[in-house]
Amino acid sequence: MYNFLIIGAGLYGAVIAHEAIKRGKSVLVVDKRDHIGGNIYTHAVEGINVHQYGAHIFHTSDKSIWDYINSFAEFNNYVNSPIADYHGEIYNLPFNMNTFSKMWGIKTPDEAKAIIEKQRAEITGEPQNLEEQAISLVGWDIYEKLIKGYTEKQWGRSCTELPAFIIRRLPVRFTYDNNYFNDRYQGIPLGGYTAIIERMLKGAEIRLNTDYLGKKVEIDALAEKVVYTGQIDAYFGYKLGELEYRSVRFETEVLDTDNYQGNAVVNYTDRETPFTRIIEHKHFEFGTQPKTVISREYSASWKCGDEPYYPVNDEKNNALYEEYRKLAAQVSKVFFGGRLGEYKYYDMDVTIKSALALASKVLRLGEF
CATH class of the missing domain: 3.40.50.720 (NAD(P)-binding Rossmann-like Domain)
Structure with missing residues (x-):
């Protein structure tokens, strides 16, 4: 016993x-x-x-x-600094001055704030869905290129059908800081x-x-x-019905190169690319091995028997x-x-x- x-x-x-x-x-x-x-x-x-x-x-x-x-x-001193690939255009995540500079060709926080303020002006009152929440945070341009496609792939539904709270904590910085997390x-x-x-x-x-x-x-x-x-x-x-989840499918392969993408995490934010991101595992531990291992992640709807990842x-x-x-x-x-x-x-x-x-x-x- x-x-x-x-x-x-x-x-x-x-x-x-x-x-x-x-x-x-x-x-x-x-x-x-x-x-x-x-x-x-x-x-x-x-x-x-x-x-x-x-x-x-x-x-x-x-x-x-x-x-x-x-x-x-x-623990090592790895800092999560993912990048986004939108039809071959590369942007820094989280949204920061590097992102805004690449997107709009500007270089000061005041310039970035002015553009975002103008683009989000049409959202009045409390955001009612994820799309409105995203636009109220970063404006239309960032939403269209770096949020919309990725999010709809991840959740399998339109951003207008998703609750606003999902991205309320989305990091937005007016500094040139690529560290995704705010944690100490x-x-x-x-x-x-x-x-x-x-x-x-x-x-x-x-x-x-x-x-x-x-x-x-x-x-x-x-x-x-x-x-x-x-x-x-x-x-x-x-007995009361199934709770909904999102699942994830992985395609992992070993490549005969020492560096495939130059970063541990690359998000593919366009809707056309079927996977959401590619992970190159060696970069989490600053690896120098002669080969590399990558994993493509595909978001999927969950059905009984699948691995449940994200509760809806x-x-x-x-x-x-x-x-x-x-x-x-x-x-x-x-x-x-x-x-x-x-x-x-x-x-x-x-x-x-x-x-x-x-x-x-x-x-x-x-x-x-």
């Missing part, structure tokens, strides 16, 4: 496991995949750490979370993310290639408490999630958490913070 059964060997579940083991609890971790790490899983190809499920750059302004993750790995701390773990998860799970029993939902009663009987990090709607057999947090889906949350609250000894368990888009630092909060709750004195 284990004290804890954790469903999902990703970051959220690994943090819970680590905190439980530190306190002398016995832990069983179950995952349907053939590897630990969830979506932050990395593995070596040609000496390069490949992010199998898309680029993950750790960033946070919370020093306690930065110190926590650094207790499992040393940022980097990539030396040796990849999988090594972090391995250290977190040290002392736990791990069962991979295991379909928990297919053997739920049997597996639940092995532990006093369960932490479930999978899809909350799947846990209940989709519109009004309809949030209302459905709330009904599932009420069901979850009635299940004894089971705690739901993480991106899929809580139907939220989580950055890695927020994932850790949320997991630590749940660990504190279930590990409190007298819980066992």
Whole structure:
């Protein structure tokens, strides 16, 4: 009999496991995949750490979370500075003075602000959708070239049908600063993310290639408490209906060149290019290997059986999630958490913070 059964060997579940083991609890971790790490899983190809499920750059302004993750790995000084390719035109991201200078042939913040102010003047009142929100932030030119096509590929629907909140935190700077994030701390773990998860799970029993939902009663009987990090709607057999997600498909290949695109992340912002971006993995760790590995990312609609990546947090889906949350609250000894368990888009630092909060709750004195 284990004290804890954790469903999902990703970051959220690994943090819970680590905190439980530190306190002398016995832990069983179950995952349907053939590897630990969830979506932050990395593995070596040609000496390069490949992010199998898309680029993950750790960033946070919370020093306690930065110190926590650094207790499992040393991080390099990588700074996320993606670029955008629009029909062969190259622009810096986030939107900054380099972007505006290339777009309009200007060089001062006042010139850029004047153009944006003029272009966004037609948006009055509170933006009602993503298109209006984007134009109110950066004007028509930037929206048309660098936001519209990319966003519609990513979400599979028109920008006028998407909620405004998706890009409310879009970085816009009137400086020549190409750092995408505003956070104080940022980097990539030396040796990849999988090594972090391995250290977190040290002392736990791990069962991979295991379909928990297919053997739920049997597996639940092995532990006093369960932490479930999978899809909350799947846990209940989709009895209230399916929550919507966006999925991602990757095409990864090894190229016989030492430098394919000169940057870790290149977004393709036109609607005609079928993929959303190309990741060149070696640049995350300043690699000098003779070959390189690239991944093309294709956004896709989700159907049952696919990997769910991004929850579609519109009004309809949030209302459905709330009904599932009420069901979850009635299940004894089971705690739901993480991106899929809580139907939220989580950055890695927020994932850790949320997991630590749940660990504190279930590990409190007298819980066992």
